[in-house]
Amino acid sequence: MTVAVVQFGGSNCDRDAVRALGHLGIDAERRWHEDGLPADRSDLDGIVLPGGFSYGDYLRAGAMAARAPILESVRSAAADGVPVLGVCNGAQVGCESGLTPGAFTTNASARFQCEPVHLRVERADTPWTAAYEPGDVLSIPIAHGEGRFEIDDDAYDDLVADDRVLFRYCDADGAVTDTANPNGSTGNVAGVLGERETVAVLMPHPERATLPDVARSTDGAGILNAFA
Amino acid sequence: MTEFTATVTVRLKRGVLDPEAETTKQALERLGFELDALRVADRFELDLEATDVGAAASRADEMAERLLANPTIHDYEVAVAER
Numbered sequence: 077m078t079v080a081v082v083q084f085g086g087s088n089c090d091r092d093a094v095r096a097l098g099h100l101g102i103d104a105e106r107r108w109h110e111d112g113l114p115a116d117r118s119d120l121d122g123i124v125l126p127g128g129f130s131y132g133d134y135l136r137a138g139a140m141a142a143r144a145p146i147l148e149s150v151r152s153a154a155a156d157g158v159p160v161l162g163v164c165n166g167a168q169v170g171c172e173s174g175l176t177p178g179a180f181t182t183n184a185s186a187r188f189q190c191e192p193v194h195l196r197v198e199r200a201d202t203p204w205t206a207a208y209e210p211g212d213v214l215s216i217p218i219a220h221g222e223g224r225f226e227i228d229d230d231a232y233d234d235l236v237a238d239d240r241v242l243f244r245y246c247d248a249d250g251a252v253t254d255t256a257n258p259n260g261s262t263g264n265v266a267g268v269l270g271e272r273e274t275v276a277v278l279m280p281h282p283e284r285a286t287l288p289d290v291a292r293s294t295d296g297a298g299i300l301n302a303f304a
Numbered sequence: 305m306t307e308f309t310a311t312v313t314v315r316l317k318r319g320v321l322d323p324e325a326e327t328t329k330q331a332l333e334r335l336g337f338e339l340d341a342l343r344v345a346d347r348f349e350l351d352l353e354a355t356d357v358g359a360a361a362s363r364a365d366e367m368a369e370r371l372l373a374n375p376t377i378h379d380y381e382v383a384v385a386e387r
Contacts, residue, residue: 136374143371172374179376186323226320226377260321 079104079122079303080113082150082166084141089127089163089283096286096296097124102303109146113153122159122303123150125166127219127281137180137222138168147173159203159302160275164220167267167277176270176277177235178227180220184260188221192292193258195266195280196246199239202273207298213250214243214295216280218258223279225261225268232262242276243267305353307387310364314373314380315345348372351387360384 079097083090083106090106097104103121107113114120131140141147147169154160154175162170170176183189197205197212208214227235235241244264247256257264259279267278282296316322322344329342350367354360364382373380 135371139371139374171376177376179374181320181377182323184321184323186327224321228317228376231376260323 077103077119077121079124080107080120081105081124081126082107082109082146083126084109084128084130084144086130086132087126087128087165089165089281092281093124093126093163093283096283097300097303099287100297100300100304102300104303109141109144112146113149117153117156117158120153120158122161123153125150125160125162125169126283127164127166130165130169133222136168136172138165138170138172141165141169142172151175154270154272154275157272157274160270161204161299161302162277163281163283164223164279167279168222170270170275170277175275176268177231177240178225178262178265178268180222180279181224181226182222183220183224183258188219189223189258190217190219191258192217193266193280194246194248194250194256195243196250196252198241198244202242202269202276203302204242204276204299207301211250213246213248214285215293216282216285216296217292218280219284220259220279223259223261225263225265225279227262235268236263240269241265241267242269243278243280305355307351307353308357308360308384309387310350310352310360311383311385312348312350312364312368312372312380313345313383314348314368314378315343316377317379320377346372357384
């Protein structure tokens with residue numbers, strides 16, 4: 077039983093994800109996308125779509141990986157309830173592939189931003205947030221140029237009505253404000269759930285906020301512990 | 305079969321913030337140009353063979369739907385000409 081961290085050409089957070097999961101005692105291994113997922117579903121505890129620049133961000137960030145054959149298997153596994161987490165480029169892949177709603181596009185600043193941010197936990201009754209309480213404020217870094225969550229007004233209303241917003245950018249006190257929004261995301265949305273709550277994507281990097289020796293915070297560990 | 309070029313133009317929907325376009329506009333203004341607005345679009349030229357214009361357009365349309373555009377943020381248009 078293992079968590080498959082799907083590696084595309086241009087992925088660069090796959091090792092970090094494996095190491096962070098390993099630190100939490102969760103067996104994980106990198107899986108080259110052309111090799112597909114393990115044929116035996118009982119060997120698969122979960123799937124991580126890691127950060128990076130798959131396919132060089134050609135066309136749009138995540139667009140190419142979202143249409144790679146392995147995503148068919150990921151969608152099928154997700155539909156069967158296998159936990160799927162998309163981080164950063166993996167979040168872009170998740171939205172491009174239709175696993176999650178909306179799109180992540182160019183930051184309002186038009187710049188690549190690499191900085192610690194605060195996230196407010198909107199729901200604690202999901203596998204990804206079971207370690208937290210609603211309203212908890214997490215410190216987790218972002219590192220992206222295309223992290224602005226965009227979605228049309230009706231779909232955003234549905235997203236909120238369906239309670240599928242998982243994290244919002246906030247200030248240190250948990251206030252969701254424009255100044256705490258690093259990239260211009262609609263509704264300060266930093267992470268959302270798919271149709272099933274076992275599928276989630278977020279732009280911030282929980283795997284960079286897990287290892288106590290190298291991270292400023294270990295607030296991301298709770299998210300990865302969904303795979304435990 | 306006839307040879308066509310289908311031109312697919314993909315642009316952000318009206319109202320969706322385009323920071324790259326805004327940055328480009330500001331750069332033009334720094335160079336001393338005057339302009340009211342600037343919009344960026346991606347243009348794809350697809351050479352293909354089809355029985356008629358309609359078939360070529362419908363194939364290009366499907367390509368836009370499935371890959372070239374992201375319907376969440378983009379509008380697109382397709383124009384077909386004989387090659």
